[in-house]
Amino acid sequence: MPETVLDLNGVDIFQRDNLILKNVDLQIEKGEFVYLIGKTGSGKSSLMKTLYGDIPLKKGKGSIVDFDLARLREREIPHLRRKLGIVFQDFKLLPDRTVQDNLKFVLKATGWKDKKQMQARMDEVLDKVGMKTKGFKYPHELSGGEQQRVAIARALLNEPELIIADEPTGNLDPQTSVEVMEVLQTINKNGNTILMATHDYALILKYPSKTLKCDDGEIFEVVQRAV
Numbered sequence: 001m002p003e004t005v006l007d008l009n010g011v012d013i014f015q016r017d018n019l020i021l022k023n024v025d026l027q028i029e030k031g032e033f034v035y036l037i038g039k040t041g042s043g044k045s046s047l048m049k050t051l052y053g054d055i056p057l058k059k060g061k062g063s064i065v066d067f068d069l070a071r072l073r074e075r076e077i078p079h080l081r082r083k084l085g086i087v088f089q090d091f092k093l094l095p096d097r098t099v100q101d102n103l104k105f106v107l108k109a110t111g112w113k114d115k116k117q118m119q120a121r122m123d124e125v126l127d128k129v130g131m132k133t134k135g136f137k138y139p140h141e142l143s144g145g146e147q148q149r150v151a152i153a154r155a156l157l158n159e160p161e162l163i164i165a166d167e168p169t170g171n172l173d174p175q176t177s178v179e180v181m182e183v184l185q186t187i188n189k190n191g192n193t194i195l196m197a198t199h200d201y202a203l204i205l206k207y208p209s210k211t212l213k214c215d216d217g218e219i220f221e222v223v224q225r226a227v
């Protein structure tokens with residue numbers, strides 16, 4: 001039986017008191033790769049923020065990796081985020097420390113203690129994104145694509161049940177976008193579930209997958225025609 005990672009039923013998404021998306025029904029099963037598209041301001045980021053507890057769920061039912069979003073308490077948010085891998089358009093690496101230290105920072109903050117195990121996990125995730133030899137570099141010494149690959153490695157550290165990527169290729173040129181997308185495709189093939197917001201239709205055509213569109217306050221699935 002498929003395992004549901006995300007289940008929203010009749011959910012309204014707000015920014016403060018403004019209704020952004022109404023009556024959202026959305027299910028994501030383990031192993032899926034789902035795109036979220038829609039023009040600027042259509043609510044993609046607001047939806048994603050609701051999923052990781054940045055915006056409270058005020059109406060409707062929502063469960064994500066076994067957390068009830070409508071009942072989510074402030075103190076549970078770090079636990080929820082530990083089960084999610086979040087990737088942003090602007091990478092959000094800490095500029096004052098190396099790649100390894102960026103990863104170590106997350107491991108320590110999420111309770112890892114054993115130095116050998118930490119090193120092994122960092123090597124493993126950097127290897128998955130093709131960055132194993134660059135752990136000693138500072139973020140400013142890396143290209144945008146490399147920084148994003150490190151950010152993906154960081155998201156993988158605690159074996160997330162869902163990766164939420166908000167326009168991960170938004171700051172990258174087309175070729176680098178494809179390189180980052182290849183990494184996301186590979187980790188999806190290896191079992192990771194991914195929800196990715198994007199404006200990049202070329203990527204969707206190149207890597208077709210289930211696509212949801214935010215438009216005019218609603219969200220619906222777009223059926224891609226086979227060419």
Ligand SMILES: Nc1ncnc2c1ncn2[C@@H]1O[C@H](COP(=O)(O)OP(=O)(O)OP(=O)(O)O)[C@@H](O)[C@H]1O
Pocket residue numbers: 015016020038039040041042043044045046047214
């Ligand atoms: N912090 C905020 N406070 C109030 N309104 C906001 C806030 N952030 C976004 N909004 C509004 O919510 C609506 C949806 O914005 P959102 O950022 O979710 O769209 P988006 O589809 O992610 O856009 P983009 O593609 O530009 O990232 C917009 O009308 C925006 O102006």
